[in-house]
Amino acid sequence: MRSFKDQLEKDVKDVFLNEKEFADWHEISFMSPPKNGMPATPADPVRMLVIVDDDELRDRKSSASNPTDGVYDADLLFYAQRADFLLNFGRLPVLQSKMKFDSRVYTVSDLQDDGDMITVTLGRKGS
Numbered sequence: 001m002r003s004f005k006d007q008l009e010k011d012v013k014d015v016f017l018n019e020k021e022f023a024d025w026h027e028i029s030f031m032s033p034p035k036n037g038m039p040a041t042p043a044d045p046v047r048m049l050v051i052v053d054d055d056e057l058r059d060r061k062s063s064a065s066n067p068t069d070g071v072y073d074a075d076l077l078f079y080a081q082r083a084d085f086l087l088n089f090g091r092l093p094v095l096q097s098k099m100k101f102d103s104r105v106y107t108v109s110d111l112q113d114d115g116d117m118i119t120v121t122l123g124r125k126g127s
Helices: 004-016 054-062 082-089
Strands: 024-032 046-052 076-081 098-101 104-113 117-123
Touching: 046 082, 054 076, 076 082, 082 117, 098 117
Parallel strands: none
Antiparallel strands: 024 046, 024 098, 046 076, 076 117, 098 104, 104 117
């Protein structure tokens, strides 16, 4: 018999991150910080199934009561499986770090960890 937690993990893979339903493949990589005068460089990109949610981003921006919370100037919001980041990168994104998403460099402006899923909000201002 499956536990509730096991069922949630299965639903994340089979329902939410199902490329025939909601998810699409995107290339993601973390950027190494600038070092010794050299610019930040991306690690090798990893193809991951994620859900880009323009509607949720628009809703969060329109209801943002604090313009410094990382959502006000955001350009992209996506959902991903937490385990995919840990498996592919060994860590989760970090606020204010640089991330390359489909060949564009962004700054991680907000991160929400919901257990099996994470919500990553990215911005280009100042990137």
